[in-house]
Amino acid sequence: MISVNLLLAIIGAAFLLPLIWLVDAALNPHASAALTGPAWSLSNFRAALAAGAGGAIKNSLYLAMVSTIVATSVSTIAAFALSRHRVPFKASLLLVILFLAGLPVTLLLIPIFEIYVHLGWLNSPFYTSLVLAATSVPFAIWLLKNFIDQVPRELEEAAAIEGASDLRILWGIVIPLAMPGILVASILTFINSWGAFLIPLVLDANPKDQPGAVGIFQFMSANGVVHFGPLAAYSIIFSAPVVLMYLICSRWLNGGFAFAGGVKG
Amino acid sequence: MANVVLEGVSKYFNGETPAVYDLDLEVEDGEFIVVVGPSGCGKTTTLRMLAGFETPTKGTLRIGGKVMNRIPPKDRNLAMVFQNYALFPHMTIEKNLAFGMKIRRNPRSSIKKEVEEIAGMLGISQLLGRKPGELSGGERQRVALGRALLRQPQVFLLDEPLSNLDAALRAQMRVELKRIHSQYPVTTIYVTHDQVEAMTMADRVALMNGGRLQQIAKPETLYEQPTNIFAASFVGTPKINLLPGKLRRESDGVQLNFLSLTKRLNGSLGEKLSQLPVTEVTVGFRPEDIRLAPQGVDGLHVVSATVELVEPLGSETNVVVRVMDQVITCKLPARTGLSTGDAIRLEFDIPQMKLFDNESTNRLN
Numbered sequence: 001m002i003s004v005n006l007l008l009a010i011i012g013a014a015f016l017l018p019l020i021w022l023v024d025a026a027l028n029p030h031a032s033a034a035l036t037g038p039a040w041s042l043s044n045f046r047a048a049l050a051a052g053a054g055g056a057i058k059n060s061l062y063l064a065m066v067s068t069i070v071a072t073s074v075s076t077i078a079a080f081a082l083s084r085h086r087v088p089f090k091a092s093l094l095l096v097i098l099f100l101a102g103l104p105v106t107l108l109l110i111p112i113f114e115i116y117v118h119l120g121w122l123n124s125p126f127y128t129s130l131v132l133a134a135t136s137v138p139f140a141i142w143l144l145k146n147f148i149d150q151v152p153r154e155l156e157e158a159a160a161i162e163g164a165s166d167l168r169i170l171w172g173i174v175i176p177l178a179m180p181g182i183l184v185a186s187i188l189t190f191i192n193s194w195g196a197f198l199i200p201l202v203l204d205a206n207p208k209d210q211p212g213a214v215g216i217f218q219f220m221s222a223n224g225v226v227h228f229g230p231l232a233a234y235s236i237i238f239s240a241p242v243v244l245m246y247l248i249c250s251r252w253l254n255g256g257f258a259f260a261g262g263v264k265g
Numbered sequence: 266m267a268n269v270v271l272e273g274v275s276k277y278f279n280g281e282t283p284a285v286y287d288l289d290l291e292v293e294d295g296e297f298i299v300v301v302g303p304s305g306c307g308k309t310t311t312l313r314m315l316a317g318f319e320t321p322t323k324g325t326l327r328i329g330g331k332v333m334n335r336i337p338p339k340d341r342n343l344a345m346v347f348q349n350y351a352l353f354p355h356m357t358i359e360k361n362l363a364f365g366m367k368i369r370r371n372p373r374s375s376i377k378k379e380v381e382e383i384a385g386m387l388g389i390s391q392l393l394g395r396k397p398g399e400l401s402g403g404e405r406q407r408v409a410l411g412r413a414l415l416r417q418p419q420v421f422l423l424d425e426p427l428s429n430l431d432a433a434l435r436a437q438m439r440v441e442l443k444r445i446h447s448q449y450p451v452t453t454i455y456v457t458h459d460q461v462e463a464m465t466m467a468d469r470v471a472l473m474n475g476g477r478l479q480q481i482a483k484p485e486t487l488y489e490q491p492t493n494i495f496a497a498s499f500v501g502t503p504k505i506n507l508l509p510g511k512l513r514r515e516s517d518g519v520q521l522n523f524l525s526l527t528k529r530l531n532g533s534l535g536e537k538l539s540q541l542p543v544t545e546v547t548v549g550f551r552p553e554d555i556r557l558a559p560q561g562v563d564g565l566h567v568v569s570a571t572v573e574l575v576e577p578l579g580s581e582t583n584v585v586v587r588v589m590d591q592v593i594t595c596k597l598p599a600r601t602g603l604s605t606g607d608a609i610r611l612e613f614d615i616p617q618m619k620l621f622d623n624e625s626t627n628r629l630n
Binding site: 152154155157158159160161162163164165168172173176177 | 316317318337338339340341342343344345347349351352353354355364365368369412416
């Protein structure tokens, strides 16, 4: 028992110490690779913001939000169709989608770049976010299909016989009941897009459009010298929105399914 | 309101065996039809075809004179009560009730008025603000009924609506459903596997088995004049007694032998039977058509039996007896004073006898 606890404590420390260092370094104007203890000021945050952290976060937010909205809408409709309608070659189609979910982005990036050159879509945050959305869609479809599968079919039939159209059923019955799944898919897409590095770097060469992940990288290697303090502050600014979102959404996610009472099982 | 006509309707899901085969059914405007049969007999598939959730593979389906084969559910103007109620769990009861009216764009004020009216009638007014998860089975059942009533449909479809309720509530809801039907005489098609529901509620009962319609008749007719062995044994508790019998042709009619009894069949039945190439038959007697033979009577219709089991039900007693190698159940008056092992004599009510052809299983008399 003691050895298990000890092991868990060591694993916990392995995760916690770097975090403590990060917070310490962000607040310490003379930060180094060592933990230095309290001599705290906000000067590192000021330095990070001066280096463009604010703008980069705004860009990240734009990319993540647009791609989340696009990916979630598209995958919800696709998942509904795959879950409920007779689609030819459905099983194979689902396998292809699963395969696509595992495909590394690097493999697609060159052809996408080529296509974007032809379409003249380079250097546009909107079109860049579409690619980010596309990378999340396959996994989101799988996730949402499983959630929608669990919405009892009788509920849709009951709505249909009351005169509801397919769209009305999707909007009024399926989406509210699959909301926990839609939230999970949104969060995953958001985080995926928020941390995206390669796609925005390749598809958008405009320095003004660079998101946080690219910003940190450039900031790290800007002067040949690594300034740990401002870098740590930048990291904290960059991760704050995602952490915040997790905290807010966990309230709904804990709620889980709300099917109770709709149909008697 | 409308009549419902099915003409030669079949449904194949995949493969050779049909879920419903060549079904002809005509339901009159305002009629309460109960479709009854064992699991897998095709009754639910029939209902789902009427609702529009399944398309018939063959045949024509008309509601109110209009062919409905390919009309989607939303355009059929029907209401359905599902076995598991299918209430929308994320909406309050009020919103559940108002759902259809909102889709049909009824004015807000009339929605509120009608929802309150129906809730009052069903005794669920105090539940309007709650969600389905907070309701008991009986309450949910009422909400589902209310939602269907608010639809003001041409035809009412009910799919085993009482099967999730306990026995007392089920009996109460049976009465209530009949009351609602007399108040709103909408054409109703009610699917169940429970013969009691079928017998007590239906104007006519449609009995199905193996995807085929066996008989459609008034409850009394179904009980008194079953068309075949299946119909005879599906309806009635305890079940009808089916005994092997033999026919022997004679110059002036036919002689029937079963157990130790011999019965001469004259008249039109005898004539009819003598024409048929049938010798092996099944003889059916309902449990209430067998009684204790009075002392001293030693007629042609009396057999000796041994009591195997006595089931007192209060108002009457079910007695299982053995006659030769056959086990027979009879319904005797209460307080018979019989006990296992007693030797008794039973008398058969011959006019109530049902005679079936062993091969086609159809009734002969």
